[in-house]
Amino acid sequence: MWLLASFLNIIVGTSLAGIGVIIALVAGFDDMQGVAIAAAIGFALAMPVTWGVMRQITARGAAQRN
Numbered sequence: 001m002w003l004l005a006s007f008l009n010i011i012v013g014t015s016l017a018g019i020g021v022i023i024a025l026v027a028g029f030d031d032m033q034g035v036a037i038a039a040a041i042g043f044a045l046a047m048p049v050t051w052g053v054m055r056q057i058t059a060r061g062a063a064q065r066n
Contacts, residue, residue, distance in 0.1 A: 005054050012053070013046035 020042030
């Protein structure tokens, strides 16, 4: 289970960091500090999102076993 969570965290973290960078660039924060902060915030949000996805996966797995 931890292996799946680690893999999901890498994928979700990269996606959310990329979304954060795009939002920062569109909003006009095109300096290095603005882009880095946006990427860090996106990557920090990856843990709760990964946790929620893992809960959904385990809930569906338990429902299918019954």
